[in-house]
Amino acid sequence: MMNRAFFQAMGLGRGRCRGDGKGRRKGYRCHEACCKGRDDTNLNDIAPGEACTICRLHGRGSVRQRLLDLGFQPGREVKMVRNAPLHDPIELQLGDSFIVLRRREAAHIEVTHA
């Protein structure tokens, strides 16, 4: 936790929170129209070592297609493996493969805790 506060202070951590005061642990939010007003759990809210299940993919275009191709399909289980030393990108385990994405892309993946 201390680490996170430190990186946030450095501006190296998660993106700016919008401070909606709901008191839930919130990570990087996607600011694009498709995700505006979304307040569900996404991959950014998962701590290293935790696993979760993919519900939906937001976003569109090539990012989304690439994520689908890599196997980020609804219903599959993902494990958050680790953060990069500077907190972003993150490494995920999906089945047998280890995949790295930026938090901004991870914000497009809506999940539920397993």
Place this chain on the structure above:
Amino acid sequence: MPEGAPWLVALAGQQNAGKSTLFNMLTGLQQHIANYPGVTVDKKSGSYPADGQRYEVVDLPGCYSLAAFSLEERVARAFLLEDRPDVVVNVIDATNLRRSLPLTFQLLEMGFKVVIALNMMDAAERRGLEIDIAHLERRLCVPVIPVVGRKGKGEAELRAAIAKAATTDHVTPATLNYGALEEDVARFQGKLAAEPALQDVSARWLSVKLLESDSEAEALLGTRLPNPHGILDEVYTARKTFEKRHGLSSGDHVSYCRDRHAAAIIEASITDTKAGQVPVSERIDRVLLNRFAAPIFLMATVWAIYQLSIVQGYELTKVTWPFLAGFRNFAAGILPDAGFLTDPQIRSLGLWIVDSINTLLNYVPIFLILFALIAILEDSGYMARIAFILDRILHRFGLHGQSTLPFILAGVFAGGCAVPGVMATKGIPDARARLATILTVPFMNCMAKIPLYTLLINIYFPETKGLMLFYLSTITVVVAMLVAKLLTSSVLRNEETAPFVMELPSYHLPTIPGVLRRSFDRTWLYIKKVGTVVVAIAVVIYVLLQFPGVPAARQVAYHAEAEAAIAQFYEALEGNPHRLAVEDPARLIDLINVQSAYRAARLNAGGKEAVQAMDADLAEAHPDFVPFVLRGRDADAKAANQALRTLTNQRTTLRREMRSDRIEASFLGHIGRGLEPVTQFADFDWKINIALLASFAARESAVSTLGVLFDQDDGENRSLEDRMGAQQSSEGRTAVSAVALMLFFALYPPCLATVIMVRVQTASTGWMMFSIIFPTLLGLTVASAVYSGATALGLTGLQTMSTVWFAALGLLLVVALPKPWLPDLLAGRSREPAQ
């Protein structure tokens, strides 16, 4: 297929599935690398014979699917559609079947004869995966050949399967059932199959693509059909209805069906005997990617690369240099002999070209080591981890995690080459970051920038050499980052970007042949690409420096001086028996040439025996010249030797002065003077302008041109440092001027070879021009501002450099760190453009 025409075989598969490895296995050395038309994606093709037939093999770019989203996928897809290969070998990483099979389904849907090469069976075995090949074949209805590309296992079976597939008539493969969408797929399939204009395209594949909202499939329909709107409208309606009914777009559903089907096949054909165990790679990563250990390990790696390639490679060049020098002496020997004052044009030009080639070849040992180490980093899988560690920082400046490799190659700290650096940007998937990388890589300190730094630092900063070098080598990185940020938020703003989504490959032990091959290939490419350019440019610069030549009046004066010197020589030999040998003036020229060849060879000779052998050779070939060339014992020989020494010294001085005059009068000299009004603000005089212009051809030449221009009249052997220092200070130049010059040189446009590579990699002359003009303006602005500012403030050279360095660092931090005082104004901008 007419008898004798080769079968066309395409290798398709994901990135790192081992396509290139299998390609090399199949074709051996018979391969040819070019670009796909219009894009900078490599097209690797080769061929092999079997049973009297040729098989032409094409290594397609890696792709996850055949959607039209990424450049590689578009290229692969266009190839498949337009060239219709007879057999498609689908290369699959056996440890990653689930993600690979969707591509297989698409290839089958397209109606190709597919052979699956199930590669990396060794790795799968180690992972504890038991794969039921027979079951896979049954489910997919295609041959599945287990191979280990790295060890060549399964090669014969793969060849046999390809031959069999090429000759057998097509069998309809099992098709994937799309469940809720199947009805629509079948309906459009029927309609499309009935279109005579679409007979060469698989109707089922096209039907699925249309339902997936694939823009290129729609475009295909538009070009083939006179009136595509009927079908397209129906497709739109079908998509909408599906989405409304199932709450899921039809495209997602297709993708989901493929994934489910892959999962089902794998469930039935693979047994994981080590399920639940942590893979070895992950265990390694727990250490290497640990938050605290990762930066340390990364620094250690970069340091090791630097030590092994640059430092040790430099040692190696000391071993190889005598060969290059021997080559020069050899060329000097076969070219027409030198004259007393002026040489035949062909000789000067020939030696000039040999010198240019030698500077280039001198770096070959360094490159061989550097490229081998880079190949090890890539093959082992660590390169991907470097991108993972550094992406955060690089992304801040509009770059990409994968920009690391180009920067390392170009010489992040000191000593690299921008040519391979620019070449290595190929792998960056994000077009904007890739262009920004291409345009900033040349700021790194390539090996050829170092000599000028060393020269100036030795003259002006003899006490603080280390600090100055540190400043210079770090400021270039800082500037590169700032420029990248500037470019990506201005001229490059509208370029396409791509997300950073990358698979971390498992760690592999690199193989020696693989590493050597890559290292030789890349070095050879460097020699080939750069070599031709350097020779061409060397000729141009030669002409610009040589013509129109020494003014006639000066020429007369030089000839008079030369004659006086010769007369003096004969006078000194009056009464000397050795004078007989050179009684004829033509013999005198021979003598001078023999002596200079002897001297050059002697410099290159190693050890006493070699020198003795040379002396013996000389005595045999020119017995009467011996007293002149070798230091004799008796008085007459001594006098002869002394007289010749005096004469050659005078000759050297005269020639040097003439060269200086020639350069001053040359075209390049005129340009250099013409630029003085602009460059005076940075305190560059015409001599420096000439050196900078010449260094555009090859950086190395900056120092040698300065060497010529700062020649002293006295002909004594003072070092260039002394000569230049004395002359410059007499003209009022200070350390501040040197700082301005070094900063300009650090920011100066890439050398021609790099510029050519920029043209190749961006496929755009516009960007090539930009890569020349922008750094020139930037360098000139910075140098002028620094010089004027520091002179106005009365700073010393070191103070100036420190100020500049800290200012740049400050600017970097301002750019990199978040700016809470800036409103959220920019939040909506700089998003990737809507697809």
